[in-house]
Amino acid sequence: MPNVAVVGAGIVGLTTATLLQDALPATSVTLMADKFLQDTTSDGAAGIYRPGLQFQGLSPEVTRRWLENSYKYYKDILHAGDPEVTGVKKVSGFHFSSQYPDIVVNPFLKAILEEHRPCTQEELDLYGYKYGSFMTTVLTECRRFLPYLTKKFKSRGGSIVERHLTSMEDLAGDFDVVCNCSGFGSRDLCGDLTVTPIRGQVFKVRAPWVKYFYYVDYDTYILPGFDLLTLGGTRQFDSYSSEVCRHDAAAIWERCTQVLPGLKNGEIVRQWVGWRPYRPTVRVERETMTFAGNKTLEVVHNYGHGGYGVMTAPGTSIDAVKLVVDYLASRKSKL
Numbered sequence: 001m002p003n004v005a006v007v008g009a010g011i012v013g014l015t016t017a018t019l020l021q022d023a024l025p026a027t028s029v030t031l032m033a034d035k036f037l038q039d040t041t042s043d044g045a046a047g048i049y050r051p052g053l054q055f056q057g058l059s060p061e062v063t064r065r066w067l068e069n070s071y072k073y074y075k076d077i078l079h080a081g082d083p084e085v086t087g088v089k090k091v092s093g094f095h096f097s098s099q100y101p102d103i104v105v106n107p108f109l110k111a112i113l114e115e116h117r118p119c120t121q122e123e124l125d126l127y128g129y130k131y132g133s134f135m136t137t138v139l140t141e142c143r144r145f146l147p148y149l150t151k152k153f154k155s156r157g158g159s160i161v162e163r164h165l166t167s168m169e170d171l172a173g174d175f176d177v178v179c180n181c182s183g184f185g186s187r188d189l190c191g192d193l194t195v196t197p198i199r200g201q202v203f204k205v206r207a208p209w210v211k212y213f214y215y216v217d218y219d220t221y222i223l224p225g226f227d228l229l230t231l232g233g234t235r236q237f238d239s240y241s242s243e244v245c246r247h248d249a250a251a252i253w254e255r256c257t258q259v260l261p262g263l264k265n266g267e268i269v270r271q272w273v274g275w276r277p278y279r280p281t282v283r284v285e286r287e288t289m290t291f292a293g294n295k296t297l298e299v300v301h302n303y304g305h306g307g308y309g310v311m312t313a314p315g316t317s318i319d320a321v322k323l324v325v326d327y328l329a330s331r332k333s334k335l
């Protein structure tokens with residue numbers, strides 16, 4: 001029986017691990033990480049499916065396939081499961097601007113979503129903007145979705161190991177193939193200096209009367225999760241601070257309460273900072289890593305999703321799992 005490990009227990013690692021179990025039911029899958037659930041970057045993300053144009057695979061076809069497959073994956077969960085349990089729900093909302101007419105139309109979304117239309121004049125007047133779109137999409141809240149996937153993984157015999165790796169070499173000789181889903185950790189684990197943090201800061205606020213999501217211009221957003229709204233944000237490239245910055249907080253609060261003044265009556269539950277694991281193109285490929293003493297390790301990479309990892313993890317993970325399946329089949333045929 002092949003022995004496969006997945007490094008990383010964020011959205012990318014857990015999605016890959018459960019898809020591996022679907023594709024290779026007779027395979028032993030070990031999920032290994034030094035952080036789980038609420039300690040991952042994935043936990044703080046709002047999780048809305050709204051890809052930006054910076055999300056890139058190696059070609060437009062690959063990017064499109066990842067986006068389509070991801071949306072289909074979440075739609076299937078939406079139709080099959082209880083959103084309160086899975087953390088996957090439908091959300092509708094607006095993207096407004098008074099300055100930038102082009103940004104309110106997202107070509108990726110327009111091609112994929114069933115509902116993506118220009119705002120009516122009545123909607124623009126109500127909120128006080130010149131340009132706007134209204135759309136319906138999905139939102140995946142990792143505080144529910146990661147436990148849901150963890151339970152699924154364990155119930156099918158998957159094992160979970162808490163371990164910090166100093167190098168991928170630590171695993172050489174232990175597994176037939178390893179999926180590297182370590183997000184920002186790949187900078188050290190693979191020496192990939194193109195992985196760069198894009199620092200994001202948000203508020204988590206209880207204001208249950210807010211039902212729609214709102215994006216205004218580039219970095220102002222109000223996104224309704226299950227219990228809390230995510231209010232953001234910042235996009236600070238190559239910034240390694242993990243502390244909440246009071247100046248960022250003041251700016252986010254001012255911008256969001258301008259959009260919805262009623263938020264001032266909401267309860268601020270917490271603030272959070274995360275590093276989006278940015279890479280110019282998301283890396284999904286197989287590599288034979290070689291180490292001193294002729295040691296080797298077969299690795300399938302799946303990392304570098306930037307600000308889009310929740311929404312796109314299924315698409316990239318489907319391709320990563322296919323690389324594992326093809327590799328194991330090719331090895332078998334050589335025996």
Ligand SMILES: Cc1cc2nc3c(=O)[nH]c(=O)nc-3n(C[C@H](O)[C@H](O)[C@H](O)COP(=O)(O)OP(=O)(O)OC[C@H]3O[C@@H](n4cnc5c(N)ncnc54)[C@H](O)[C@@H]3O)c2cc1C
Pocket residue numbers: 007008009010011012013032033034035036040041042043044045046047048049163164165166181182183184185186189199200201202232233273274275276277303304305306307308309310311312
């Ligand atoms: C403010 C903010 C808002 C966001 N909003 C959205 C959104 O609305 N929609 C969306 O799609 N995305 C959003 N994102 C992006 C999203 O959070 C990331 O793209 C996603 O979480 C990346 O997932 P991951 O599994 O690659 O990484 P992570 O969640 O960081 O998981 C990495 C895993 O690898 C493990 N690991 C790393 N190094 C090692 C090591 N050396 N040894 C052992 N284990 C290791 C960690 O322990 C962890 O388990 C947002 C991000 C931020 C910061």
